[in-house]
Amino acid sequence: MKKKAHLKADEAKTVFGVFKGLEVRIGQIVDDEWDEPMGPTPMPSPTDLRSWDHKLLSKYKPSYMPYCQVCCLCTFGKCDLSGDKRGACGLDMKGQQARIVLAAANIGNAAHLAHARHLVDHLIDEYGPQTNLIQGPGTEIHAPVSRLATGMRPRTLEDASIILDYCESQLAHTLSAVHTGQEGSWLDFESKVLHVGMIDQISMEIADLVQISTLDFPQADPEAPLVDSGIGMMDTNKAIILTIGHNIVPAASITDYIAEKKLGGQVEVGGMCCTAWDITRRDPSAKVVGPISWQLRYIRSGKADVVVVDEQCVRTDVVNEAQKVKAPVISTSDKAVMGLTDRSDDTIDSIVEDLVSGKLPGVYIHDHHKVGAVATKVALAVMPKRRKMKFFPTKKQIQKMAQDCKKCSECIRSCPNNQPIMEAVLAAQLGNFEPLRDVYRNCIGCARCESACPNGYDLHSWMVVAAEKDCKEEIYKLRTGRGAIQDTEIRSVGQPIVFGEIPGVIAHVGCANYPGGGEDVHDMAEEFAKRRYIIVTSGCAAMSAGIVKDENGQSIYERRGGEFDAGCVINVGSCVSNPHIAGAAIKIAAIFAKRNLRGNYAEIADYIHNRVGAVGISWGAMSQKAASIAAGFWRLGVPVIVGPHGSKYRRMLLGKVEDEQAWTVYDARTGERVVTAPGPEHLFYAAETVAEANVMTAKLCIRPNDTSRGRSIKLSHYIDIHETHYGFFPEDVWKYIRRESDIPITLKEKILVQMKENKWKEKTIPDPTLLKELVMRGGT
C-alpha cells in the first residue's frame, strides 16, 4: 500500500526549534506489512461507487416532500420551482430537493470532519505523529470503516491525518456539486449524498479512534463505567463547570487541571450533549447533565458557575442566557466564538480577573491549555456569591405575571410540538402548575415560545419552576461510551445475526428533538432488548435511553449488560462513536464470512444489506450531522428510522412492495435472478408514532439471507408487535414466507390461511447479492 503523507501543525516543537504554521508533505509511505489484497475502490472518488449507489436508489427511490417551492441560493432567483417549472439554472424541483439534502449532508460531514481534524492536529502536537492508534483489546480489525473505504489501516496519528486529507478532498468535491451550474440530476445528487455519508463515517471513526487511543477512554470495554447523570445529580455544594458541545479537548483540560490541583472536592464538571460522554469516558467522576435539549433549563437554573462551550449543537444564544444568571462563558472553538473577545494570549490571572469581576461576559480562548485553569479558578471565585442568588421566579410571581396573558396562542403556534402552553399559562393564573409541568415533560427546550410571546414571558423558565420536583429527581446511572465492539464479540454473535436467530441489531442514535419526551427512546430500546435484539446507543439518544428507572430504581444500563450480545444495551459513546456500530456490521462480513475489507466497499455493503439485520433509529433527529450520519448507514444498505420531525429532512428513501424488480437479487450460487421478500422494505423512513416505529423496526430487520429459523423468529416478533400496536394480524406475513419452514409454529394456522388466500408459492432462498460480479463466488 502506498500512501501520501501530509502533515500540518499550527506549532511544532522540535530539536531544531519551534516551527509555526508547519506543513510537511512526504511523497509516499509504503505499508508493506499488510498482506490483505487491495479491493477495487480504495479512497473512492464521488463517482467510483456510483453504480452501487444507483442499485440502492433504484430499490429505494427518493420520495420528495419539498419544504419550500422556491430556490434562493443565487441571484438568478428567487426561482419558482412549483409545477413543472425549472429555475434559471435549469434545475427542477426534484433536483433542488436532492441538492438541499446534499447540502445538509455536506454540512453535517463538515462538522464531524473539522472536529476530527482539530483532534488529530492537536494530538499530533501533543503526542507526535507516530503515536500508535489503539482501539482496544480484541480489535485486530481496528478502524473497519477506514479499511473498507480507504484501503488504509490507520496505525498512527500520521495515518489518521492522511485519511482526513482524503476526506477533506471528498467533501470539497461533494460540496462543490451543490454550486449553481454543477450537478443537475437528482439521482447523482443522491449518489453524492451517499458518498459524503461514507466520508462522514470515516471522519467520525478517525475522530473517535484518535481520542480513544490517546485520552484514556474505555477501549472496546463492555464494562465501561456507570456514571452519574441528570440535573439532580449535580452537587451544588461545589463550584460547577458546565461543558457543552462535542470536542473533548477543552473539557479534558478542565478535568486534568482539577485532578492535578486535587480540587475534585470543590469543583464539579458536568457535560451536555456529546462532550458529556467524552468527559465521562476520560474521567468517570465527571457527570452527564443531559442531552442537547436540556441546555437552556440547566443554564437558566443558575447552577452552572461557568459555561464552557466547544463545538456543535451549542445554543447560539448561550452568552445572553448565561449573562442572565451571571455565569461567565468561555468559548473554545474557532467554529463557535460567539462574539467573545479573544483572550488566548493573555495571562490566566488577567482573564480570570475580568470574568470574575463581570467586566466581560465571556472570553474566547483557543489555547486549550489555559481553559482548565481559567474555568476552574473562575468557578471557584464566583460560586459563593452566585449560590446566594435566585434566578427563577417563584410560583407566586409566575401566577401574578400570568394574569396579563393576551391569549394570542402565539406560544403554541411557535412550539414545534404544538404543546398547550397557553392553556398551561392560563391554569397557572389560578395557581395550578400541573399543566406547565406536563409541558416541561414534552419540551425540547427550544424556547421559541418565549421569542413569540408578546408579553416577553420566560415561558421555558416557568415550565422548569413548575417541574422543580422532577428536576431534582433527575438522577440516573448511565454506562459511558465503551468504544468499539471487540472481534471476539462479533465471533460469538456473527452467525446468529446473519442467520437471523438474533433478530436484529438496533441502534438508537442522534439528537433530542423528540415529539413527546425522551422516555420514548427508552421504551423502544427496552421493547426490543427484552426480545433479545442487540441494542446499541450513542449521543443524546444514549442519555435518553437511561432516563427511565425500573421498580428497583435501575436504569436500562444497570439492568442490562454492556456486551455486544442479545438483550444487552451498549453505549458506544458520542456522535463520533457511531462508526463503531457500522464497524460491527462490517466486521461481521470480515470475521464470519471471511470477506476482505480493504478498499472493498460495494461487496461489503452488499453483504450487510442482504444479511445483517441492522436498523438505525434517530427518534429525535434534528441536525445536519444526523443527516450525514444516516447517509453513512444508507450507503452500507442499513435502514434508518427517524421520528416525525425527521419528515422535515424533506426526502425519504422508500421501497414499494409491489415492485418485484426492486426485490430481485442474484443468487450468487447460480447467477439466477430471484425475487425475494421486500426486506428491508425502506432505507429512510419517518415514523409518526412510537407504535409505528416499533412495527417498522421489527419489519426492517428482515433480510433475504435469513435462515428459516431466523425468518420465523423475526416474523414472530413482527407479528406480535404489530398485533399489540395496530390491533390486528398483519396482512403481509405471507410475502415473507419462502418455505413452510419459515412459518412461526405457533401462528401456523393463521399464516397458512393467509398464504392460501394470496395463492402463495414456494420460493428459492438465494445466496443474495445485488452485484453480478459476485456470482459464482459462492457466499456464506
Next chain:
Amino acid sequence: MKPVPWQTGEICGPDSAKSLNKAAQLKRTFTKSKKPLLIVGSDAVNMKHGKGDMIDYAIALSQAGKIPVVATGGTIKAFIEKGFEDGKSMGAMELANYLQDESWLGPHGKGPHDLILIYGIPYYMQWTLLSAAMNFGTHLTKIALGRYYQPHADWSFPNMKEKQWHEVLDEILDLVR
C-alpha cells in the same frame, strides 16, 4: 384575510390552499370526485368532536360518503376498537410516496383516487405529506379537515375557532351523504 400556517415558520411557496369556511365551498369538488380517500392520523384519537372523537367522525364520514379510510401511525387500532373493520393501515410517509403516483389503486385497491381528505397527522408531518401531494401528486384534490391551516392542501380551514370548526365538519358530513 389570507389564512396563515398554524405553525408560524411553516411558510409555503407560491401555491397555497384556499380558505375553507363553510361546507358548501366543497360541493362542486365532492360532486366531481369519483374516488375519494380519507386519511386519518394519530392525533385524531385525542381530538374531540361532538360526543365522541375524530375517529368517530372519520367512521361517520366514511359511512356517509362511502369513502375508504386509511389510518396512519397505528391509528387503525382505534378504528378496530370501535368496531370499524374496513380501514387500512399505512405509514404517512408511505402515503406521501404513493400519492404521487397517478396510477396507484389505493390501500383498498379501489383507486386511483382523485381526492384526499386528511387530518390527524402531526401538523408538521401532514405539512410535508401534503407538500409531496401538492408538488408531485397534481392529479389529486387535497382537502385538509384539521382545524389548522395547511397551506399545501387545495382547501383548508384557516386556523378556525373550535366551535365553528366542529359545525363545518358536521355540515361536511351532511354534504357527502
